[in-house]
Amino acid sequence: MTDIHPDKDHIASYAALFAEIIIPLALPKNYTWQIPYHLKDKAKTGCRVEVILGKNKKYAGIIKRLHGNKPVAFEPKDILNVLDTEPIVFEQQMKLWEWIAQYYMCSEGEVMAAALPSYFKLSSETILLCNEEYGDDFSALDNDEYIIAEALHIKKELKLAEVQQLLDSSHVYPVIKRLIEKNVCFVWEALKETYRAKKETYIVLNPVYANEDALSELMNNWGRAPKQLELLLSYLHLTKTEGEVTKSALLKKSGASDAQLKGLSEKNILWLEKRAVDRLRYLPLHINVDFSLTSAQQEAYEKLNALFVEKQVCLLHGITSSGKTQIYIKLIEQYVHQGKQVLYLLPEIALTSQIIRRLQKHFGGYIGIYHSKFSQNERIEIWNKIKSGELKIILGARSSLFLPFTDLGLIVVDEEHDTSFKQHDPAPRYNARDSAIYYAGLFEAKILLGSATPSVESYFNASQGKYGIVALNERYGGVDLPAIEIIDTKQIVRKDKSKIILSPQLKEAIEKSLERDKQVILFQNRRGYSPYQICAVCGWIPQCKHCDVSLTYHKLSNKLVCHYCGTIYPNVTTCAACGSYAFVQRNFGTEKIEEYLEETFPKAKIARMDIDSVRGKHAHDSLIQLFEQKRIDILVGTQMVVKGLDFEHVSLVGILDADSLLSFADFRVNERAFQLMEQVSGRAGRKEERGRVLIQVVNTKHPVLHFVQQHDYAAFFRFEIEGRERFFYPPYSRIILITFRHKLKERTSEAAQYFALGLQKELGKYIVGPAEPPVNRVRNQYLMELLLKIPKDTVFINRCKAFIKDQIVLLHQNKKFRSVVIVVNVDAV
Ligand code: ADP
Ligand code: ZN
Ligand code: ZN
Numbered sequence: 001m002t003d004i005h006p007d008k009d010h011i012a013s014y015a016a017l018f019a020e021i022i023i024p025l026a027l028p029k030n031y032t033w034q035i036p037y038h039l040k041d042k043a044k045t046g047c048r049v050e051v052i053l054g055k056n057k058k059y060a061g062i063i064k065r066l067h068g069n070k071p072v073a074f075e076p077k078d079i080l081n082v083l084d085t086e087p088i089v090f091e092q093q094m095k096l097w098e099w100i101a102q103y104y105m106c107s108e109g110e111v112m113a114a115a116l117p118s119y120f121k122l123s124s125e126t127i128l129l130c131n132e133e134y135g136d137d138f139s140a141l142d143n144d145e146y147i148i149a150e151a152l153h154i155k156k157e158l159k160l161a162e163v164q165q166l167l168d169s170s171h172v173y174p175v176i177k178r179l180i181e182k183n184v185c186f187v188w189e190a191l192k193e194t195y196r197a198k199k200e201t202y203i204v205l206n207p208v209y210a211n212e213d214a215l216s217e218l219m220n221n222w223g224r225a226p227k228q229l230e231l232l233l234s235y236l237h238l239t240k241t242e243g244e245v246t247k248s249a250l251l252k253k254s255g256a257s258d259a260q261l262k263g264l265s266e267k268n269i270l271w272l273e274k275r276a277v278d279r280l281r282y283l284p285l286h287i288n289v290d291f292s293l294t295s296a297q298q299e300a301y302e303k304l305n306a307l308f309v310e311k312q313v314c315l316l317h318g319i320t321s322s323g324k325t326q327i328y329i330k331l332i333e334q335y336v337h338q339g340k341q342v343l344y345l346l347p348e349i350a351l352t353s354q355i356i357r358r359l360q361k362h363f364g365g366y367i368g369i370y371h372s373k374f375s376q377n378e379r380i381e382i383w384n385k386i387k388s389g390e391l392k393i394i395l396g397a398r399s400s401l402f403l404p405f406t407d408l409g410l411i412v413v414d415e416e417h418d419t420s421f422k423q424h425d426p427a428p429r430y431n432a433r434d435s436a437i438y439y440a441g442l443f444e445a446k447i448l449l450g451s452a453t454p455s456v457e458s459y460f461n462a463s464q465g466k467y468g469i470v471a472l473n474e475r476y477g478g479v480d481l482p483a484i485e486i487i488d489t490k491q492i493v494r495k496d497k498s499k500i501i502l503s504p505q506l507k508e509a510i511e512k513s514l515e516r517d518k519q520v521i522l523f524q525n526r527r528g529y530s531p532y533q534i535c536a537v538c539g540w541i542p543q544c545k546h547c548d549v550s551l552t553y554h555k556l557s558n559k560l561v562c563h564y565c566g567t568i569y570p571n572v573t574t575c576a577a578c579g580s581y582a583f584v585q586r587n588f589g590t591e592k593i594e595e596y597l598e599e600t601f602p603k604a605k606i607a608r609m610d611i612d613s614v615r616g617k618h619a620h621d622s623l624i625q626l627f628e629q630k631r632i633d634i635l636v637g638t639q640m641v642v643k644g645l646d647f648e649h650v651s652l653v654g655i656l657d658a659d660s661l662l663s664f665a666d667f668r669v670n671e672r673a674f675q676l677m678e679q680v681s682g683r684a685g686r687k688e689e690r691g692r693v694l695i696q697v698v699n700t701k702h703p704v705l706h707f708v709q710q711h712d713y714a715a716f717f718r719f720e721i722e723g724r725e726r727f728f729y730p731p732y733s734r735i736i737l738i739t740f741r742h743k744l745k746e747r748t749s750e751a752a753q754y755f756a757l758g759l760q761k762e763l764g765k766y767i768v769g770p771a772e773p774p775v776n777r778v779r780n781q782y783l784m785e786l787l788l789k790i791p792k793d794t795v796f797i798n799r800c801k802a803f804i805k806d807q808i809v810l811l812h813q814n815k816k817f818r819s820v821v822i823v824v825n826v827d828a829v
Pocket of ligand 2: 537538539577578
């Protein structure tokens with residue numbers, strides 16, 4: 001501070017100012033720094049500041065709170081710099097971070113790290129990458145910026161520590177910040193797969209000619225090159241009908257050549273712009289909701305509005321293809337007209353170009369798309385436009401919850417039952433649906449949860465009057481829900497013992513569909529790989545005596561294990577239901593099925609959609625497009641084929657092995673099975689005619705099948721909620737799952753035992769386990785799990801969380817357990 005000479009008297013009368021600062025790390029709490037006199041007017045809540053933590057690690061942290069209370073236990077250090085003139089996050093967001101940290105038991109810094117685009121995150125470990133597109137004209141840079149830009153140009157990348165050496169180290173971060181803003185360099189994101197946005201060339205009219213007079217003058221005085229004039233006219237015509245014009249569409253429509261287009265571009269009449277397809281920046285800024293709701297939809301829409309007067313959260317329970325999305329669109333329009341912002345959350349995998357196109361058609365440039373695979377430049381662009389209020393609507397996956405909304409009016413959580421709203425790794429292990437409810441409360445915004453198969457929790461909350469609920473039981477166009485046939489695979493005689501992939505009934509149904517030029521979806525559960533025992537005669541599956549879950553078969557030990565409480569059972573030899581001795585182990589995957597189908601239907605075009613066949617977002621999208629365009633006859637897939645897709649020509653859906661759905665070692669087995677079967681059925685016969693669904697199953701008596709066959713969610717719920725109450729599972733309790741990880745098996749299980757013992761006195765009756773999970777070794781680390789089923793009393797839950805935290809500290813103080821990793825997952829699903 002030697003270079004600053006403030007008035008001595010001022011400093012003397014300056015009441016010391018301190019700041020609680022969030023650092024993007026897993027720290028036990030936020031630390032305090034002092035604001036030196038010369039920065040006191042610049043330091044604002046929500047601004048980034050440069051601080052030193054520990055010996056000399058530098059970070060860009062965020063000021064959470066300014067105050068005058070000098071810490072007693074230590075002498076706070078000064079912050080080095082204030083990086084932003086305006087806050088980059090608002091108070092509501094920091095409140096959300098705080099809530100998530102408290103609720104999901106992590107640090108605010110971890111939430112910050114997840115919430116901010118890496119553009120904003122600077123630390124000594126940050127690596128800067130040269131932006132080749134910037135070129136080597138550094139005339140717009142000042143001295144310091146120039147030094148770094150030149151070094152980057154030569155070395156291509158620099159660690160922040162190296163930058164520090166190049167510059168006088170007291171003002172490194174502001175320089176870097178400016179370089180990033182000027183697009184000279186990027187922040188490197190570790191472990192992010194690089195996502196190349198699909199680019200397309202768009203044609204834009206030079207805005208000079210947006211003026212009618214200027215345009216007619218241009219055309220009236222057109223000299224030679226009549227072909228170019230024709231091309232221009234084609235362009236003008238296309239913009240009227242299409243809005244956005246791509247180069248390929250224009251050339252096709254006009255029959256013009258590349259050279260003619262180039263001519264117009266050289267005359268600076270038309271501009272050619274390469275743009276990512278996902279972010280059509282120049283979509284028209286107007287809203288065009290040009291359809292009307294059916295009377296059933298209109299009624300649901302009005303009911304929702306009436307309920308929202310009193311309820312903050314409403315559940316729209318509408319059967320598949322009832323037009324939930326159309327209702328969302330009307331509601332969104334209503335809120336945007338009030339000047340409010342809207343967040344539309346979808347599970348990542350359901351965020352396809354299908355839904356994007358559907359919404360862009362109505363909301364044009366007012367809607368932004370936000371997605372974990374976007375580059376940081378794209379993210380920062382959306383970030384800024386939400387913050388400035390320019391964007392009114394965001395369609396995004398769970399992380400879009402963290403965008404800096406200023407005036408949120410409505411959050412739509414579509415497919416609200418979907419488990420991928422919950423992040424499992426790394427922290428924050430938050431559920432975006434539940435966090436959205438808290439977040440909306442800060443804005444007094446409304447939340448609409450929508451699903452054809454609501455989560456048991458949400459439906460329970462609705463049945464208790466906590467949420468409003470509206471049902472929509474009619475499909476658009478009056479098409480009936482598909483007819484569901486259960487195929488008892490026990491009845492099928494086969495010579496060898498091999499597993500049946502297609503029953504004769506399903507095979508015949510597929511043939512019929514193909515003959516009629518209709519499409520088929522075959523569903524095989526991804527987790528069909530996890531092995532279980534099933535009675536070959538009656539379909540009985542061994543269950544745990546204490547947990548009401550199916551047992552998992554461990555091949556090596558030839559034992560059955562309850563993944564919930566850890567109880568080990570000898571392998572069964574006689575069926576408890578029918579006394580038979582015949583048992584089979586079940587699992588078969590999509591790949592094998594695909595092969596089999598190719599042999600069986602040599603003329604059909606077959607494609608597989610699962611995690612392995614679909615790498616990256618575009619692969620998924622293009623498969624969907626191929627299917628939409630009827631260039632695939634049979635689509636075999638996992639969960640992926642289920643998510644909210646709207647296909648016109650699917651007449652038949654086959655569920656190949658329903659037993660695998662009915663046998664998850666999970667208390668949610670029934671809920672998941674019902675949701676999956678109902679959702680996958682919903683893909684059949686959405687337009688035109690009633691679809692058909694064939695379910696192949698051994699365990700034909702399973703009650704869930706009955707509910708699916710009747711399409712009766714309410715009956716399913718009544719059945720399910722009773723079991724949840726009896727076994728004290730959510731929604732009657734809250735679940736906290738604690739996982740222990742270490743490379744030594746012994747050490748892991750000792751740590752889990754020790755931990756459980758520590759909690760025993762206070763929480764004894766709520767502890768389940770410790771037990772080994774079905775997959776007990778991941779990346780050479782052994783796993784043990786401890787489950788807590790805690791009564792839903794906020795005070796008590798907070799006490800539990802405090803016990804758990806204390807226990808973690810205690811365990812780690814023990815030298816033996818220091819290297820055991822403990823992961824706490826609140827509301828683990
Ligand atoms: P859901 O979201 O409930 O599964 P969708 O909103 O996808 O249902 O509607 C199913 C199909 O019916 C879509 O293709 C949609 O465009 C069409 N549709 C539904 N309601 C209307 C409506 N009121 N006007 C025009 N098309 C509609
Ligand atoms: Zn049996
Ligand atoms: Zn058990």
